[in-house]
Amino acid sequence: MAEFLTKSRARNIFYGGSIFFVVVFVAMTAHSHRYVVNTSTAGMPLTEEVILGKHTWEAASCINCHTLHGEGAYFAPELGNVMTRWGVQDDPEAAFETLKGWIEAQPSGIEGRRQMPAYQFTDEQLRGLAEFLRWADQTDTQGWPPNDAG
Amino acid sequence: MKYQSQKVAYWYFLAAMALFGVQVLGGLVAGWIYVSPNFLSEILPFNVIRMIHTNALIVWLLLGFFGAAYFLIPEESEREIWSPKLAYIQLIILLVGTLGAVGSYLVGIHGGREFLEQPLWVKFGILVAALIFLLNISMTVLAGKKTAITNVLLMGLWLLSLLWVFAFINPDNLSLDKMYWWFVVHLWVEATWELVMAAILAFLLLKLTGVDREVVEKWLYVIVATALFSGILGTGHHFYWIGLPGYWQWIGSIFSTFEVIPFFLMMSFAFVMVWKGRKNHPNKSALLWSLGSSTVAFFGAGVWGFLHTLHGVNFYSHGTQITAAHGHLAFYGAYVALNLAIFTYAMPMLRERAPYNQVLNMASFWLMTGGMAFMTFVLTFAGTIQTHMQRVLGDYYMTVQDDLAIFYMMRFGAGAAVVVGALLFIYSMLVVHKDEIIAPGPSNPVPGE
Numbered sequence: 001m002a003e004f005l006t007k008s009r010a011r012n013i014f015y016g017g018s019i020f021f022v023v024v025f026v027a028m029t030a031h032s033h034r035y036v037v038n039t040s041t042a043g044m045p046l047t048e049e050v051i052l053g054k055h056t057w058e059a060a061s062c063i064n065c066h067t068l069h070g071e072g073a074y075f076a077p078e079l080g081n082v083m084t085r086w087g088v089q090d091d092p093e094a095a096f097e098t099l100k101g102w103i104e105a106q107p108s109g110i111e112g113r114r115q116m117p118a119y120q121f122t123d124e125q126l127r128g129l130a131e132f133l134r135w136a137d138q139t140d141t142q143g144w145p146p147n148d149a150g
Numbered sequence: 151m152k153y154q155s156q157k158v159a160y161w162y163f164l165a166a167m168a169l170f171g172v173q174v175l176g177g178l179v180a181g182w183i184y185v186s187p188n189f190l191s192e193i194l195p196f197n198v199i200r201m202i203h204t205n206a207l208i209v210w211l212l213l214g215f216f217g218a219a220y221f222l223i224p225e226e227s228e229r230e231i232w233s234p235k236l237a238y239i240q241l242i243i244l245l246v247g248t249l250g251a252v253g254s255y256l257v258g259i260h261g262g263r264e265f266l267e268q269p270l271w272v273k274f275g276i277l278v279a280a281l282i283f284l285l286n287i288s289m290t291v292l293a294g295k296k297t298a299i300t301n302v303l304l305m306g307l308w309l310l311s312l313l314w315v316f317a318f319i320n321p322d323n324l325s326l327d328k329m330y331w332w333f334v335v336h337l338w339v340e341a342t343w344e345l346v347m348a349a350i351l352a353f354l355l356l357k358l359t360g361v362d363r364e365v366v367e368k369w370l371y372v373i374v375a376t377a378l379f380s381g382i383l384g385t386g387h388h389f390y391w392i393g394l395p396g397y398w399q400w401i402g403s404i405f406s407t408f409e410v411i412p413f414f415l416m417m418s419f420a421f422v423m424v425w426k427g428r429k430n431h432p433n434k435s436a437l438l439w440s441l442g443s444s445t446v447a448f449f450g451a452g453v454w455g456f457l458h459t460l461h462g463v464n465f466y467s468h469g470t471q472i473t474a475a476h477g478h479l480a481f482y483g484a485y486v487a488l489n490l491a492i493f494t495y496a497m498p499m500l501r502e503r504a505p506y507n508q509v510l511n512m513a514s515f516w517l518m519t520g521g522m523a524f525m526t527f528v529l530t531f532a533g534t535i536q537t538h539m540q541r542v543l544g545d546y547y548m549t550v551q552d553d554l555a556i557f558y559m560m561r562f563g564a565g566a567a568v569v570v571g572a573l574l575f576i577y578s579m580l581v582v583h584k585d586e587i588i589a590p591g592p593s594n595p596v597p598g599e
């Protein structure tokens with residue numbers, strides 16, 4: 001390496017530059033935080049039902065089979081747009097009924113087909129889950145996914 | 151072993167290898183469920199097995215890093231560890247936490263953020279263990295000699311522990327949850343862990359090649375500078391489609407492209423040091439793992455990462471088997487192989503004997519590396535087809551998956567090779583053979599080795 005780059009210069013560039021990039025990153029994420037709250041997720045209120053749904057989603061570890069906004073496991077379909085796929089995004093009651101029917105039909109037991117576990121959710125939890133998935137679906141995700149297949 | 155307290159590392163490495171076994175067996179079962187989906191489905195569903203697979207990975211890699219720090223800091227700082235007792239307490243906390251986490255996953259108690267599923271008490275345990283570690287290791291370094299290797303290693307370990315705080319921050323707003331989740335996940339593997347990797351690699355090359363310390367340490371600072379300059383804003387490559395502003399598409403694409411540089415430099419660094427080095431160190435397999443790690447990391451993280459990092463590509467490939475392919479080769483090259491390199495280097499000294507059974511150890515390198523490479527290729531093919539059928543043509547997810555069956559069978563085969571390789575590695579480390587199988591070449595032992 002060139003002579004002008006001594007060890008102590010390399011070290012100083014490392015420390016100085018890193019601090020610079022941390023500051024820029026923190027400023028941008030602070031802006032993004034506000035953008036999420038005020039713009040991209042503002043289409044639907046973050047109600048108690050949605051929050052209950054998120055906790056239910058977490059307690060069941062759905063993320064270790066499914067993706068949500070493209071993140072998670074790749075074993076089962078994307079769920080960030082499932083309410084659109086089912087055509088119930090604008091109808092909370094139909095969303096709840098469809099989801100309830102789906103969960104109660106699991107596991108399908110079909111030989112050679114991937115199985116979803118049997119979950120014992122209360123109606124309240126199911127309503128929460130449906131609202132949570134509708135809430136996720138209305139988030140402005142910059143046009144992703146490319147189509148309804150997710 | 152120059153310092154008595156380095157022995158602590160032995161127990162960390164043992165625990166790490168045991169969990170490594172659990173991890174790959176978990177992976178193999180998960181891979182089998184892809185082939186035969188009714189397997190275990192009523193008793194132990196896929197999501198629980200996957201949690202065990204990924205959590206065991208992360209915990210054993212961290213145990214390996216802690217052990218590596220306890221091994222190399224005394225040599226670098228030229229003094230005993232401040233408190234070996236605390237180091238053992240830290241290990242016990244981590245092991246209790248690990249067993250507690252696995253136990254609670256098996257009975258269905260877990261969090262719901264990918265990789266961070268540990269119950270709250272385990273997360274606190276990890277935090278306490280990390281604090282004990284930082285105290286212990288910082289006191290050792292402060293009292294002793296400070297080198298570039300200890301500086302960078304300590305900075306990496308401090309920062310990664312600080313980022314753990316975000317494991318406790320889980321906003322109700324899903325998009326915010328996702329944004330802060332990446333503060334742990336991305337800023338670990340593509341920033342702070344790279345500091346740890348570069349420091350351990352520098353230590354290994356210093357010992358194995360005998361190149362001048364000045365040269366090694368200058369490289370080290372340049373590598374970690376490029377890692378953080380690219381990796382911090384590179385976080386943006388995960389912010390494209392989760393509800394964050396559109397500007398991340400440009401910031402993320404540009405800076406994450408630069409993330410290839412530190413991995414390229416680490417690979418070049420390893421080879422240049424070996425060419426420059428005059429020393430013929432008897433532990434050839436440690437050198438193989440060091441070179442292998444930096445090379446596979448360049449391909450797994452650098453090449454396979456770049457493959458899907460530009461937002462125009464990622465729009466179609468996001469969350470497909472392409473991601474799984476990249477995740478496997480990147481983790482394997484950068485962090486698994488590097489840990490196995492330091493184990494291979496340190497274990498003979500920790501057990502106070504000559505570097506042993508290198509043939510078996512080298513065979514395990516080729517078996518595991520070949521298996522992981524093959525797994526990456528088949529998942530990349532599967533992911534390409536999936537991307538086209540599902541994202542471009544709009545075919546339904548489950549229909550597409552049925553067409554990928556052949557790739558999942560091949561992935562299982564590759565996984566079986568990895569498991570055999572991993573068991574062989576553990577065997578070559580732990581089971582004592584009286585004689586070495588290959589005679590060491592002419593070596594110029596350096597005083598104190």
Ligand code: HEM
Pocket residue numbers: 064072073074075173174175177178179180181184200203204207473474477478479480481482483486561562564565566568569
């Ligand atoms: C025996 C060999 C292995 C097999 C058969 C295997 C199989 C699997 C499977 C089936 C998944 C779940 C993918 C999904 O969500 O659909 C997975 C995830 C994962 N495995 Fe492995 N694995 C193996 C070894 C490894 C190794 C050695 C590593 C580390 C280098 C690793 C790291 C990971 C990671 C990080 C994930 C999460 C991936 C992501 O979210 O993108 N696995 N593995």
Ligand code: HEM
Pocket residue numbers: 070071072264339340387388406407409410447451452454455456458459460464467468469470473476477478480481484485
């Ligand atoms: C050793 C370093 C690295 C490791 C261990 C690693 C591991 C991973 C893992 C496990 C994921 C999946 C996360 C999830 O579950 O959603 C991922 C995603 C990703 N990685 Fe890496 N990675 C590394 C370096 C890189 C680099 C250097 C790049 C870019 C040049 C990169 C680009 C990406 C991208 C774009 C994604 C998102 C994929 C998607 O949209 O589904 N990675 N990485």
Ligand SMILES: [Fe+2]
Pocket residue numbers: 336340384385387388
């Ligand atoms: Fe990343």
